[in-house]
Every structure is written in structure tokens, then in C-alpha cells.
Amino acid sequence: MSERSGRAGEYGLMALRVFSIAAVLGAWQITAMAHVFSDFLLPSLSEVLLRLYHDLVSGDLIRGIELTLIRTFIGFAMAAAGGVVIGVAIARIPVARWFFDPLVSVGLPMPKVAFLPIFMLWFGVFDVSKVLMIAFSAIFPVIVESWAGTQNIDKYMSWSALSLGVGPRRFLWEIALPAALPQVFTGLQVALPISLIVAIICEMQMGGQGLGGSIMTDMRFADSPGVFSGIVAIALVGMVMVKAMELVRRRLLIWHQETQAE
Amino acid sequence: MTTGIQFKAVHHTYRPPRGKPVLALDGVSLEVKDREFMALLGPSGCGKSTLLYLLGGFLPVENGEISVDGKKVHGPGTDRGIVFQHFALFPWKTVRENVLYGLEKQHVAKPERVRRAQAMIELVHLNGFEDSYPSQLSGGMKQRVAIARTLAVEPEILLMDEPFGALDAQTRALMHEELLAIMRRAPKTVVFVTHDVREAVYLADRVAVMSARPGRIKEIVDTKLPGGVNPEVQQSPEFAQKVEHLWQLVRDEAIKAQAQAEHG
Amino acid sequence: MILRFLIRIFPLVLLAGLWEIAPRLGWVNPEVLPPASAVASAWYGLLMSGDLVTNGVSSLINLSAGLALGIFVGMAAGVLMAWYPAVDALVSPLMKSLYPMPKSALIPVMILWFGLGAGSKIASIFMGCLLPVVLSSYNGARGVEQTLIWSALGLGASRRRVLWEVVVPGALPEIMAGIRNALAISFILLVSSEFLVGQRGLGYLISFLGDGGVYDAMFAAVLTVAAIGFFADRVYLFFMQRTLRWRE
Numbered sequence: 129m130s131e132r133s134g135r136a137g138e139y140g141l142m143a144l145r146v147f148s149i150a151a152v153l154g155a156w157q158i159t160a161m162a163h164v165f166s167d168f169l170l171p172s173l174s175e176v177l178l179r180l181y182h183d184l185v186s187g188d189l190i191r192g193i194e195l196t197l198i199r200t201f202i203g204f205a206m207a208a209a210g211g212v213v214i215g216v217a218i219a220r221i222p223v224a225r226w227f228f229d230p231l232v233s234v235g236l237p238m239p240k241v242a243f244l245p246i247f248m249l250w251f252g253v254f255d256v257s258k259v260l261m262i263a264f265s266a267i268f269p270v271i272v273e274s275w276a277g278t279q280n281i282d283k284y285m286s287w288s289a290l291s292l293g294v295g296p297r298r299f300l301w302e303i304a305l306p307a308a309l310p311q312v313f314t315g316l317q318v319a320l321p322i323s324l325i326v327a328i329i330c331e332m333q334m335g336g337q338g339l340g341g342s343i344m345t346d347m348r349f350a351d352s353p354g355v356f357s358g359i360v361a362i363a364l365v366g367m368v369m370v371k372a373m374e375l376v377r378r379r380l381l382i383w384h385q386e387t388q389a390e
Numbered sequence: 391m392t393t394g395i396q397f398k399a400v401h402h403t404y405r406p407p408r409g410k411p412v413l414a415l416d417g418v419s420l421e422v423k424d425r426e427f428m429a430l431l432g433p434s435g436c437g438k439s440t441l442l443y444l445l446g447g448f449l450p451v452e453n454g455e456i457s458v459d460g461k462k463v464h465g466p467g468t469d470r471g472i473v474f475q476h477f478a479l480f481p482w483k484t485v486r487e488n489v490l491y492g493l494e495k496q497h498v499a500k501p502e503r504v505r506r507a508q509a510m511i512e513l514v515h516l517n518g519f520e521d522s523y524p525s526q527l528s529g530g531m532k533q534r535v536a537i538a539r540t541l542a543v544e545p546e547i548l549l550m551d552e553p554f555g556a557l558d559a560q561t562r563a564l565m566h567e568e569l570l571a572i573m574r575r576a577p578k579t580v581v582f583v584t585h586d587v588r589e590a591v592y593l594a595d596r597v598a599v600m601s602a603r604p605g606r607i608k609e610i611v612d613t614k615l616p617g618g619v620n621p622e623v624q625q626s627p628e629f630a631q632k633v634e635h636l637w638q639l640v641r642d643e644a645i646k647a648q649a650q651a652e653h654g
Numbered sequence: 655m656i657l658r659f660l661i662r663i664f665p666l667v668l669l670a671g672l673w674e675i676a677p678r679l680g681w682v683n684p685e686v687l688p689p690a691s692a693v694a695s696a697w698y699g700l701l702m703s704g705d706l707v708t709n710g711v712s713s714l715i716n717l718s719a720g721l722a723l724g725i726f727v728g729m730a731a732g733v734l735m736a737w738y739p740a741v742d743a744l745v746s747p748l749m750k751s752l753y754p755m756p757k758s759a760l761i762p763v764m765i766l767w768f769g770l771g772a773g774s775k776i777a778s779i780f781m782g783c784l785l786p787v788v789l790s791s792y793n794g795a796r797g798v799e800q801t802l803i804w805s806a807l808g809l810g811a812s813r814r815r816v817l818w819e820v821v822v823p824g825a826l827p828e829i830m831a832g833i834r835n836a837l838a839i840s841f842i843l844l845v846s847s848e849f850l851v852g853q854r855g856l857g858y859l860i861s862f863l864g865d866g867g868v869y870d871a872m873f874a875a876v877l878t879v880a881a882i883g884f885f886a887d888r889v890y891l892f893f894m895q896r897t898l899r900w901r902e
Binding site: 282284285287288289290291292293294303306307309382383384 | 443446447448465466467468470471472474476478479480481482483484491492495496523524525536539540543545
């Protein structure tokens with residue numbers, strides 16, 4: 129539908145991209161300065177950036193990012209480890225499949241954050257419940273993708289491995305898991321942003337500093353530059369995370385035909 | 391070492407997860423002599439690949455008997471190497487690592503492994519591509535890796551499941567010559583599944599024609615050609631006669647198979 | 655058939671049984687995990703008192719409003735972006751950079767802008783639903799085979815008609831998958847925003863019951879929300895499969 133013709137087209141498109149982001153930022157700044165909305169509703173871009181700088185220098189921003197990221201990663205790591213183990217087990221062990229299949233089918237579409245008050249009741253209002261809620265939310269996509277990846281490995285490739293002399297025990301590690309890796313990693317790529325989202329929600333609900341907590345505090349104090357700078361910080365963290373995962377995928381799955389096609 | 395393959399009254403029922411069981415093979419009896427190149431020829435769905443998979447040990451023999459060198463087949467083994475139509479390479483391994491895999495399983499010492507793998511890679515003319523990944527290779531190259539990988543463990547029997555079916559006609563012709571060259575250097579017993587009559591006549595010593603589902607052996611035709619196997623022989627009248635003969639045998643079965651496919 | 659279904663859900667039955675027995679036998683603290691029967695009767699109580707229905711309706715109205723808005727605007731934006739290269743160039747870099755941002759972070763801004771009531775919830779849900787629908791509409795529209803479009807244009811249809819009669823139906827499977835995603839996200843944002851502020855909704859009900867220590871009713875409310883989310887997905891799936899049936 130939109131055709132890109134030649135290098136001139138490419139550069140043109142890139143320029144248009146930069147222009148569009150710059151335009152939005154510019155529009156923001158101008159709208160704010162023209163006081164189309166009150167300063168409260170829309171603090172100017174410059175104010176927000178200034179606030180970010182201020183928080184950066186004072187160390188608050190770094191501390192907040194640190195806390196949020198630590199919670200996110202611990203919860204994510206738990207979801208990753210548990211999810212891969214369960215997913216692979218479901219694919220290879222019939223009893224595991226019988227047990228987990230209904231749990232996963234029911235659990236996947238549920239809004240798991242609804243269970244947050246229960247987690248708070250059971251595990252308190254500090255980091256433990258946050259991390260567990262993150263893990264609980266993020267584990268489902270990992271299970272589903274690990275299961276699918278392990279289940280769907282090419283029958284003929286398995287047979288080739290068998291006729292080359294691999295035994296059943298080594299088969300899992302040497303053949304099944306590497307073959308499943310692209311899909312397992314996709315599950316991880318879905319789970320990481322979920323971990324961040326849930327971390328923010330937990331922090332907003334329970335406080336405890338960290339990006340989510342500070343944004344709520346700023347809101348309660350009607351500190352709108354604070355709220356906006358918080359959003360910018362969170363957006364940047366999200367962007368970096370997703371990009372980092374993409375880079376890891378490219379290196380890890382260098383052999384995969386999708387990577388090759390790039 | 392002598393190896394003969396015996397199929398005795400092999401039946402096989404295909405049981406889909408949903409739907410009725412279907413009889414795929416109906417009492418197949420066949421003998422493949424040592425060092426013979428036997429082609430299994432038949433229309434789609436006749437069970438020729440199934441017969442190959444049973445011989446390979448990938449499917450259990452429930453009814454009948456398959457023995458290799460007098461011993462019943464119980465499961466996959468390195469004595470029966472297999473090459474599939476869609477290559478079935480390990481995509482996360484390089485060409486060299488793919489070829490090395492079977493050698494590692496055999497606990498061959500490292501320097502020897504590397505030497506043998508390299509020899510195989512050279513045999514299939516893939517020098518220079520040792521560190522490439524399968525996704526970087528063309529179809530013909532991938533199939534050559536598959537052949538190298540299988541031959542590296544020196545199986546007595548080579549099973550080939552329409553190995554050149556996914557390749558274009560020109561590549562296929564080249565692969566025929568390569569396979570024949572490899573067989574001249576290190577002769578093996580080969581069981582080769584195909585639906586291409588010309589390919590069967592050209593490559594094989596004997597061709598077993600199978601009927602449409604449920605598969606039976608309809609007739610076995612000798613296809614050794616005077617003057618040896620070389621590309622020119624494909625122009626000879628003897629070649630054309632054999633192809634015509636086999637095509638007549640296959641034609642009726644192909645029509646039956648088509649009708650089966652339409653009526654389910 | 656029925657037997658197969660029962661075997662499938664049996665682990666859930668087992669867990670339900672465990673849920674009933676464990677607190678009663680003191681294996682876990684019944685304060686913290688009320689037995690299933692207590693939760694069930696608390697649920698019934700909530701239903702009878704009208705609390706469940708009032709708050710449920712409020713939640714569902716807000717959810718539907720936000721979701722509908724998100725779908726409408728999202729589909730329009732996505733398809734237009736795919737169809738008009740100028741729109742695409744202008745809008746898509748923005749979309750791509752905003753995609754990885756957790757939309758939950760926007761809840762405080764929505765509260766600042768729209769107050770503590772329904773407005774902020776609808777706005778938060780809208781913001782969360784928007785991008786998945788835009789993206790799937792965009793990808794779906796772009797994925798429609800060129801040959802189909804060219805055939806239609808060749809038969810004399812105007813670009814506008816081709817858009818409506820070829821592109822949108824062709825993009826429908828992907829759009830519907832994106833909406834399913836958006837549905838799940840809208841539940842998350844609904845519940846989160848209702849936890850944080852407001853006087854109505856199931857999220858609010860859960861917090862209220864939790865603060866008041868009425869844990870069996872709190873569990874009942876939580877499970878109600880979870881069940882609604884689950885069934886909404888199932889119903890949508892059924893609807894989606896029927897709509898797309900012509901696609902073989």
C-alpha cells in the first residue's frame with residue numbers, strides 16, 4: 129500500500145519520522161506556553177524536562193527506577209523460570225498437561241491484578257506481594273509459548289536426531305529445548321512488558337517509592353509536572369526494555385530464519 | 391557385512407486423533423538385497439513413506455515383521471540413516487555442527503570426529519560453508535548437509551523419503567548425479583521413496599510399485615540399465631521403455647488415489 | 655463428550671475441594687483463606703444486597719465505554735494509516751514509540767484531567783485499548799493482498815469503496831485478534847483504576863471490603879471480577895470465530 133521507492137524515499141521517510149515526533153513535542157510546548165489548557169492540566173515540555181533533570185540530579189529518579197526495575201526483574205525471573213519449566217512439562221508429561229491445562233486456560237484471560245488485594249492480605253504490603261503479583265501475571269504467556277514451542281517441534285527433525293543416536297534423556301536438552309527457543313523467547317518478550325505494567329500498578333496501589341509510587345504521590349499533591357515527568361521516565365524505561373529484549377533476541381537467535389531475513 | 395532387508399506381511403493402520411482409523415498398508419512383503427538401490431514408487435497416500443518410517447523404526451510395527459540382517463527392527467538406530475524431503479536440519483547448529491552431531495553421539499574422539507565431518511562436507515561439495523546456518527543455505531545445499539549428516543555415521547542402510555521433492559528440476563538433476571557419485575564411492579543399501587517415475591528408473595536397481603491405499607506391492611520391476619548409470623542413458627530407448635512400463639503400472643493407482651482424495 | 659469435559663476440568667474441581675478443606679481443617683488460617691463455601695455464601699449475600707449488581711453495572715458501563723471508544727478510534731486510525739501513506743508517516747513513529755509504555759502509568763494523568771469519577775476510568779481504558787487496536791488494524795489492513803486490491807480497482811471501484819469493501823473485511827481477522835487483546839487490557843486498567851480512586855465499581859467494592867476486613871466477601875468480589883474477565887474473553891472468542899467463519 130505505501131511503497132517505498134529508492135533511497136530518496138527512505139531518507140524522506142526517516143526525515144518525516146523525526147519531523148513527526150519533533151512536531152508533537154513542539155506542539156506540546158507551544159500549546160502549554162499559549163496556556164490553551166491550564167498549567168495544571170498541561171505543564172509545558174520545558175517544565176517537565178526541567179523537573180526530570182532535577183530528579184535525576186537529586187538521585188530520586190535513579191532510586192525510583194532502580195526500585196521499580198528490581199521488582200520487575202525479580203518477578204520476571206520467577207515467571208520466566210517457572211513458566212518455562214511448567215510449559216515444557218505440559219508438552220512432555222501427560223499428567224502435567226492434565227493438571228495445568230485447565231488452570232492456564234482459565235487463568236490466561238483473567239485480569240490477574242484483581243487478585244492484588246488477596247496477595248496483600250496474604251503477603252503484606254511490601255515488596256513480597258508486589259513481586260509475587262508480577263510473577264503471577266507474567267507467568268501465563270511464558271507457559272503458553274514454552275508449551276507451544278516444545279510441543280510443535282518438527283517431527284522429522286526429531287526422527288533424524290533419533291536415527292543419529294540420541295538417547296531419550298539427552299533429547300530434551302540437545303534437541304527439544306533449542307528447537308523451542310524462538311517461541312520460548314517470544315513468551316519472554318511478552319512477559320517483560322507485562323512485568324513492568326504490573327510493577328507500576330502495584331506501586332501505585334501500595335506506595336513504597338519506585339516510579340509508580342512517586343507518580344501517585346505527585347498526583348495526590350496535585351504536582352502535575354511531577355506526574356508528567358514520571359510518565360516520561362516510565363515510558364523511557366519501557367522503551368529501553370523492549371529494545372534490549374530485541375537486541376538479545378537478535379544475538380541469541382542469530383540462526384533463526386527471521387533474523388536472517390532482516 | 392551383509393545386510394538384507396525383509397518385509398513380511400506388514401500391515402499398518404493410521405489412527406488419527408479424531409476420525410476413523412484407516413488401513414495404510416495391507417500386507418506388504420518385500421525383500422531388499424544387500425547393496426541394492428530399491429525405489430518405492432507409488433501415488434500419494436499409498437503408504438510408501440509409512441513403509442519407510444516403519445523400517446526406520448519411527449513407527450511401531452504392530453502387524454507383520456521387518457528385519458534387517460536377520461534381526462527384527464525395534465526402533466530407530468544408526469544402522470538405518472534417513473534423509474527427509476524437507477531436510478530436517480537442526481537450525482540452531484551450523485553445517486559443521488549438524489554433520490558432527492551423529493559422530494558426537496557415537497563417542498568418536500574429537501580430532502577424528504572433526505576429520506570425518508570435514509570429509510563428509512567435502513564429499514557433498516560444501517567446503518566453505520562449514521560455519522553457515524541452514525537458514526542461509528539454498529534448498530539443494532540444505533539437502534546436501536542432510537546427506538552428509540546421515541552418511542557421517544556410516545549407516546549400512548540409507549533411507550530416503552522423496553529427498554529431492556522440494557528442489558527445483560535443475561537442482562534435482564544435479565543432486566541425482568551427486569547421489570550416484572556418493573554411492574559409487576561407498577556403496578550402501580538404499581531404500582528410496584518417490585512418486586517420480588523417471589527418477590526411480592534412473593537411480594534404482596529395482597523399483598517396487600505400490601498400489602493406492604491401502605498399500606500393497608503391485609509389481610517389482612528391474613531397472614538396471616545397460617551401459618551403466620549416467621545422464622546420457624536417459625535418452626536411450628531402453629530407458630523410455632522402462633519408464634513407459636512403470637508409468638502404465640502407476641497410472642491406474644494414481645487415478646484411484648485421486649478419487650480417494652476427492653471422496654475422503 | 656460430557657465425560658471428556660469433566661476430565662478436563664477435574665484439576666479445578668480438586669483445587670476447589672482443597673480450598674474448602676484446607677481452611678476448615680486448619681491447614682491454612684481461615685481468616686486469610688476463607689473456605690469456598692463461606693465465600694460462596696458471602697457472594698450470595700453481596701448479590702442479594704444489590705452491592706454486586708450496582709458496582710458490577712458501573713464497572714461494565716465504564717469498561718464498555720472505554721473499549722468502544724478505543725475500538726472505534728483505533729480502527730479508524732489504523733486503517734487510515736495503512737491506506738494513506740501521509741498519515742502513516744506522520745502518525746506511526748509516534749505509535750511505535752508509545753507502544754512499549756505501560757499504559758497503567760497514564761492513570762494518574764487521567765485522574766488529574768478527568769477527576770475521580772467515571773471520566774478518568776473511561777479515559778484510562780481508552781488509552782490502554784487504543785494502541786493494540788491501531789496496530790492490529792494497521793497490520794491487518796497492510797496485510798490485505800495487493801492483488802485483491804488491484805482487482806477491485808481494476809473492476810472500477812473507487813478507492814473509498816475498495817477501502818470499505820475489500821480492505822476492512824480483509825483486515826478483520828487481525829483486527830479482531832487485536833480487539834481481544836484490548837479487551838484483556840481494558841479489564842486490567844478498569845480494575846487498577848477502580849482500586850486507586852472512586853466510589854463505585856467492582857474494584858472499589860473489593861478495596862472497600864478489604865479495608866473493612868470482610869474477607870470472605872472480598873474473595874467473592876475478586877472471583878466475580880476474574881470470572882467476568884474470563885467469560886468476556888470466551889464470549890468474544892465465540893463471536894470472533896463465528897464472524898470469521900467465512901474465512902474457512
